[in-house]
Amino acid sequence: MYREASVATDSYNAAEEKAERQSAAIVELAKKIVAGQERLADLKERAGAAAAAQYRTGGLPDEAQLLLSDDPHDFLDGAGRVIQGQRATKGLIAELAKTQEDLEQYAADASAQWKNLEANRKAKDAARKKIKKRIAEAEKLESRLEKAEKARLAELEAEAAHRAQTAWLDSGALDETGGKASSAGKKAVAYATAQIGKPYVWGAEGPDSYDCSGLTSQAWASAGDPIPRTSQEQWKQLPHVDVKDMRPGDLVIYFGDATHVGMYIGDGAIVHAPRPGRSVTIAGAGSMPILGVVRPDA
16 A cells, blocks of 8 residues: 555656646746737737838829929939838738737647646546545554554565665675765765654655655755656666666665655665655665666766
């Protein structure tokens, strides 16, 4: 149940991250629309002035204006300027049409972003409900256990983690490791280990509580290297490295669906936020099924 809650938490965090990007896109589109409206108003004013100037000539043909002119030379000079003005007016009209098209496109894009934002809001609500349901089911099940049974359950969990870690170490996975942490990696490890003892809360990213990817993303943000918010996006977007090349600060991604993440701190250990009901702690890097390793500052 906690694993299902973890999967739903990642979906919630991904939807939240996407909603933030869409909100930012809507703000940028709004700025473009405002600027376009101002530009459109200016072009209309200039087009109106050009139309008024043409009206003042009376709309007479050039031949008639030449015959009626007191100074043909001045007329010809003026006619040259009129031709230039006509060309400028054509350019003005074209720019006016282009600006109108841009505004229509910006409005359509903004409308599409609003629809996407609403869809993500629904996805977040669905994920939130699923998380709460799974956590409630798990807590209800645990509440039925007697104190001794809870202690035994914790003991079994610890034994399973120890067996997995031992098997992983015996496999020789760490035989060739020993890479030194980068400067940013040291800062990230220092931040993450300083959070030990703080409770796991789904969707949390500090400073008083964390979920697994909230801990790793905030640790690397504190080191000056922002990374994706969710473990799945961390796995998708960050550079992959072999386990044998792992160094402190690298992120270890777990399970086939990349729904858990911890930070490697050296000596075969990670710091991570395990699950609801637990706190940020140190565990064996091989205590869960490893999907792979990523390096934020590669």
